[in-house]
Amino acid sequence: MDNTRGQSMKKLKSIWADTDTILIGAGAGLSTSAGFSYTGERFQRYFADFEQRYGFHDMYSGGFYPYETLEEYWAFWSRYIWINRYMDTPESVYQTLHTLVKGKDYFVLTTNVDHCFQKTGFDKNRLFYTQGDYGLFQCSMPCHRSTYENREIVKKMVLAQRFTIGADGTLIFPECGRLVMRVPEELIPCCPRCGRPMTMNLRADDTFVEDEGWQKASDRYVDFLRRHANEKVLLLELGVGFNTPGIVKYSFWRMTAKNKEAVYVCVNLGETCVPKEIEERSVCIDGDIGEILKKLK
Template identity: 40%
Template sequence: MKDNYRSRIDKAKAALEETDVILLGGGAGLSAAAGLLYSGKRFTDHFGSFIEKYRFTDLYTSSFYPFGTQEEKWAYWAKHISLNRYETGPTNLYQDFYQLVQDKPYFVITTNVESQFEKAGFAPEKVFEIQGNYSFLQCAKGCHNKLYYNEHIVKEMIEKTVDCKIPSELVPQCPVCGGKMDPNLRSNQYFVQDENWYERDASYKDFLLDAEGKKIVLLELGVGFNTPGIIRYPFERLNYHNENAILIRLNKDHPVGMEENKDKTMAFTEDMREVVLAFMK
């Protein structure tokens, strides 16, 4: 097993050294491996009052809780956003991946929404956060395509939360239609794709066009089957149709891909940081 691991590491290192470009795809498993866990001690340490009041078990399922009032909803979401976006600095794992790819032309597409790629040093214009970002609020009905940076109001909500509720005057309202607001996360048909979203979408497509005919490493990190049509399946198709492509998949739970790509795929189920550090040796 150790010999097999060593040979996979050597093969992956060679592919990364020889490639012309690198396309990174980051999923929830990457942030989990970086320590941004939605359950366990990280959850219980920060959400004790919400757990006691609502019997929450983790940050993922609690995000779908049907709060009775906007005051309750925003008390929860302010803490959720703050913990994952503003209270957590750059993690070692994301910084390791930046060190690995920084000297090559690269682009990132990610379903993660906590800005860890940007915090780690990746150029913002080379990161496409396709599912949204914790930093912004939007009209809950998507009545217009502008987003609103939320750091100040989130901090104020947390400071003034009492019994899992914020004061009514802090409940955000859409400045255009006067309706409710939501975090800018893709959860329904009202998800707002602003001008920046379309610019990143265009940059992603341009990157793929420019990579045609070049050696490309598809570095897939912790991508499962929650939204496989965004990263996992497109990476498999790119690998299949491009003779110069190699797919390197780091995935503890879902390493197996298309049978047709087995000779062009290197899968690693080992500790993600251990693997990326081995790539850099």
């Protein structure tokens, strides 16, 4: 650890010990640190056959590929959902964070849709998943504002591709023979009201469904902000980039500027910055989030 980072860690430890209220803003970098990479070895392990046939080289690109049939589309997406929603992260980054915030008045605002916070044991009433959840389907139109849990249907789609599923949820490849890159037509999820194809409850355009659970989480977040508007609070930004900076990063900057009792902390690998207006009440640490949290613990 270089001297600058060492000084920043010392300052962060002091802030942490003196703070009872924490607002966590989490982005994709947090799950990446926990081992949920959408590229490289993890992509190759689960999608080598899709890469060979369709020519894309990461999960994100595969989500936008124009598959010719819904059977192929759902073969890709069922694998994608299972490994990123129903399997556990390889690293214990979320567990470390959970241990750190126990006993403190915290709330989590996140753009992540992998449900890692709740799976790790964070209080679901202290979580606001602004961009949706891989574990929910919605009507693709949508004809109504409800969402539907998808674990069982996704499991059936994965098994139809000749995977087996371990006791811990891990996908196990067949000992012989190839995977099937399509699902049976009868497993394609359709809206129970209008019959149109279902889709993931992910914010991509104005068809995103903000269901009752989303609305209640939003209300709890607003209430948390109201209760601590002028109090000492740590705004802890973890792994947030500039794809959707308005949800966490820019709002954290504005809140820090408005509340003179607030302190802003940004932890990210290769992407940390802070406006001059709040620089004196900020700490930026460029490094792996998991390693930083371990040192803080």
